[in-house]
Amino acid sequence: MAFEPPQRLVRALGETAPSGDDWLEKLPELAQQAVGLRELTAERVQVPGGRSSLVVLVRRADGTPAVLKLAPRRARPESERAALAHWGGRGAVQLVEAAAGEGVLLLERLHPDVSVRSLPEAKALLEAAGALRRLWVEPPADHVFETVGERTGRQAAAMRATASGLAEVSELVDAALAVRDELLAAPPEVRLLHGTFRQSKVLAGDRVPWLAVGPDPVVGECAFDLARLVRDRVEDLIATPSGAATTRRRIKRLAESLEVDQERLRGWTLFRAVESGVRARRVGRMSDAELLLEFAGWL
Secondary structure, eight states, rough: OOOOHHHHHHHHHHOOOOOTHHHHHHHHHHOOOOOOOHHHHEEEEESSSSSSSSEEEEEEESSOOEEEEOOOOOGOOHHHHHHHHTTSSSSOOSSSSSOOOOEEEEEEOOEEEEGGGGGGGGHHHHHHHHHHHHHHHHOOTOOOOOOOOHHHHHHHHHHHHHTOHHHHHHHHHHHHHHHHHHHOOOOSEEEESSSSSSSGGGOOSSSSSEEOOOOOOOOEEEHHHHHHHHTTTHHHHHHHHTTHHHHHHHHHHHHHHOOOOHHHHHHHHHHHHHHHHHHHHTTTTTHHHHHHHHHHHHH
C-alpha cells in the first residue's frame, strides 16, 4: 500500500522543518521498510492522524492488531519510547517492541477513532484527568528527559523574539514570562509528565477503558502537564459568553480533583496559552493565535 502522509502532518511538520530536511519525502520508503522488516500487514494510514508522526494500523505476523508509528528526530521519538517503557502500560499505550529502530515505535492497538473528546465535556474532563494522574510517577534515576525549565526556556526565547515590536502581544508575553520565572523558582514536585496532554490524546482501549498516547515527555511539576487540559475545546469557550467564568471554574475543579495548587495551575495555563498563541502567529495561523491569546487574556 502507499504510505502517503496525511495533509495535517505535512502542514504541521512544514511549519517546523529545518532547512534541507527531507524526512517527509523519505517517509513512504521508511514506512515500507519498517513494515517489511517486521513482517507486518498494513491496513491503513490513520487520518487525519497526528501533527508529528505517521500512524499506520497494522497486523503482526500472528494476526495481532498493532500500530506502527514513525516520527522524525525533532519529534523526539526516542524520548517517547523511554517514557512508555517506564510507564509500562500504566495509564498509557504499551510498547510492543522495546526497541523498534530509530524513529519507529510499534505499539498496542487502541481504538484510534474514539477519544475522550467524544464524550460530553464534564465527563471528558473527568476521564482525561484520571488518565493523567496515573502517568505522574517518579522519573527514572538516570533519565535523560528534558526538564520543564529547559523546554520553557527555549519557548521563552522564541516568544521574546516573535513579540519584539508587536505591542498587541507584548503585554501578555511579559506576563507569561514573569509567571514562568516565579513558578520555576520553587517547583513543588518532580514527576515524569506527558508533556502535550489533551483530550484527543486519550483513546479508548480494551485492557482499560482509556489510555494516553503521543507523549512528548518532560520532567517537572504536575501543574505544567495539567495546564494544557484547561484550554481544551478553546473554540467552544471563546464562543460562549460565560467562557471566562467557565475557565476559572475549570481551573478550580481540575486543581482540586488532582491535588494541584490552583494558582500554579493558572500560571502554567497562562504561559502555555501565550506560548501556543505566539507560536501560531509566528507560522501564520492567525485564527488559532487570536483564540489562544484571547483565552490567555482571561487568566
